[in-house]
Structures are given as structure tokens and as C-alpha cells.
Amino acid sequence: MLLAALFGLPIEALALTGVAVVLLSRCIEPEEAWSAIDGNTLVLIFGMLAFGTGLQNAGTVELIVGMLSPLLSAASPLLLLVAVYGVTSILTETITNNAVAVIMTPIVIELGAVTAMDPRALIVAVMFGASASFATPIGYQTNTLVYGAANYRFTDFVKIGLPMNIVAGITACLAISVLF
Structure with missing residues (x-):
């Protein structure tokens, strides 16, 4: 949110990047993420x-x-x-x-x-x-x-x-x- 607010970066791309970081760092398993939708x-x-x-x-x-x-x-x-x-x-x-x-x-x-x-x-x-x-x-x-x-x-x-x-x-x- 800070990057979007301060630098005008697209929030959608930043959100997807955040999801990728969470999945790649194994904070949550992909199956668990999909089941939560x-x-x-x-x-x-x-x-x-x-x-x-x-x-x-x-x-x-x-x-x-x-x-x-x-x-x-x-x-x-x-x-x-x-x-x-x-x-x-x-x-x-x-x-x-x-x-x-x-x-x-x-x-x-x-x-x-x-x-x-x-x-x-x-x-x-x-x-x-x-x-x-x-x-x-x-x-x-x-x-x-x-x-x-x-x-x-x-x-x-x-x-x-x-x-x-x-x-x-x-x-x-x-x-x-x-x-x-």
C-alpha cells in the first residue's frame, strides 16, 4: 500500500506480488490459499x-x-x-x-x-x-x-x-x- 500511495504503482500488480512473496516464502501453502477463496x-x-x-x-x-x-x-x-x-x-x-x-x-x-x-x-x-x-x-x-x-x-x-x-x-x- 505504501508503494502505491507514495510512488503511484498499480495496486493490482503490488497485490499479486505480495501473494507471490507469501507463497514463495511458504508462509501459506498454495492448497490452503485456494481453499480459502x-x-x-x-x-x-x-x-x-x-x-x-x-x-x-x-x-x-x-x-x-x-x-x-x-x-x-x-x-x-x-x-x-x-x-x-x-x-x-x-x-x-x-x-x-x-x-x-x-x-x-x-x-x-x-x-x-x-x-x-x-x-x-x-x-x-x-x-x-x-x-x-x-x-x-x-x-x-x-x-x-x-x-x-x-x-x-x-x-x-x-x-x-x-x-x-x-x-x-x-x-x-x-x-x-x-x-x-
Whole structure:
């Protein structure tokens, strides 16, 4: 991560290099590494990324912005942040965070232009909203892995995660409104 952050090296290549180092140093056996990969989780992640890209390519972004801009053009910046965060958070609980970020980022950039609000603030709201997925086991890859491995129930995530989502949302929106 440091090499990617400091020198701009591609994170994918560095991740593969890290895997190679771990396997070559025999920290983990290749069979053990392969058995740890959950195919269902990978299919879910890749499918949602393809879904998000498809929505963007189909012109759905422009359609959504066209429908929302009359409603949100008169809204205060804080209300707009809360709306963006809320929609992002709800979507993140139903599809993966990566797909939501792919879907929401172009939408909020256009909304920023239409509402004369700094699009960076809205993008940060999307980043936090997409990352704060605590209320369902399907919204984030780690939640899905823990859900299957620990035999949690869906309601376990809702009971604990929903209050966490609300606190994270309030905190993020207030901090973003102060910083931008």
C-alpha cells in the first residue's frame, strides 16, 4: 500500500506480488490459499461491478440526474450531503460498496455541477456512505465472509449495524459540511 500511495504503482500488480512473496516464502501453502477463496463471494463482487458499469454505460446516470436536479437544486448543502449519503448507504446494503461507488460517483459529480455545490464534498459522502456498510451481510465483502463463516443470522447484522450506520452517517455528513 505504501508503494502505491507514495510512488503511484498499480495496486493490482503490488497485490499479486505480495501473494507471490507469501507463497514463495511458504508462509501459506498454495492448497490452503485456494481453499480459502469463496467462489460465491467472488461472483457476487464481480457481478455487482458489472452491474454498476452497465448502468453507467446505459445512460442511467444522466436520467437520474435529470430527475433529481429539480428536487435538489434548492436544497441546502447539508441536506444534499445527507441525501447523497443516505442513498449511497441504502444502496450499499443491497449491493457491494464498489458497485455503489461506481454508480454514485458520476451521479454526484453531475449533481454538484447542477446544484453549484463542490462535487468533492459529494464524492466524499459517497466514499463514506459506500464504506459504512454494517446493516447487512451482503453490502461489504468482509461482512459476507464473516456471515458465512460464523453462522450469523441476517438480523444480527441489522440489530447492530443499523445504529452504527446512522451514527457514521451523522458524523460523516457533519464533518464533510465543516471541511467543505
